[in-house]
Amino acid sequence: MATQERIDYEDSIDWFCFDPECRYQLKPGESVIYNQSEAGTEQWQRTGRKSDLLWHYWMNRAVQAFIHSGIAEQVIGKPENHELNQLAYIKAMRSELQLQQIYGLADRLSLGDGSQVQLHNVLLASELASVFFRLCLS
Numbered sequence: 001m002a003t004q005e006r007i008d009y010e011d012s013i014d015w016f017c018f019d020p021e022c023r024y025q026l027k028p029g030e031s032v033i034y035n036q037s038e039a040g041t042e043q044w045q046r047t048g049r050k051s052d053l054l055w056h057y058w059m060n061r062a063v064q065a066f067i068h069s070g071i072a073e074q075v076i077g078k079p080e081n082h083e084l085n086q087l088a089y090i091k092a093m094r095s096e097l098q099l100q101q102i103y104g105l106a107d108r109l110s111l112g113d114g115s116q117v118q119l120h121n122v123l124l125a126s127e128l129a130s131v132f133f134r135l136c137l138s
Contacts, residue, residue, distance in 0.1 A: 062094035084135075088127035095123045 035041040066072055066089065076085040096119055099105040108116045 058094045058098055059090070061097055062090045065093050065097065066090050084131050085128070088131050089124060091127045092120060092123040095127075096120050099123075 066086075071089065072086075075082050076089060099119065100107075105119060107119055109119055109122065110116050
């Protein structure tokens with residue numbers, strides 16, 4: 001329960017940090033984040049809708065890339081983990097598309113010691129670790 005509360009808090013931190021209308025209040029048994037005015041609430045909701053649209057745009061592109069790669073036809077990992085592994089793979093592809101097309105990152109990253117790693121492998125490892133962490137919480 002405490003871990004879930006921490007995750008909820010971290011999800012709200014962007015709102016609190018980037019919205020001057022945002023206020024934080026402790027009520028018995030819960031923390032509440034709210035906007036100081038209706039105008040702030042409406043602006044935040046518009047921004048949230050834009051963010052959602054962008055998220056769906058990049059996920060759609062990743063799903064299309066996933067299908068065209070031929071990996072969609074394969075079982076990824078153990079059959080009982082296939083769907084979660086598939087979603088992690090798609091999310092890694094989404095992040096890779098964003099990083100390459102928006103920020104110009106290459107396929108490989110150079111580490112401080114001069115070695116290189118594939119961008120996709122780093123992103124996939126991160127997504128798989130995230131799935132594993134969520135499974136441990138449930």
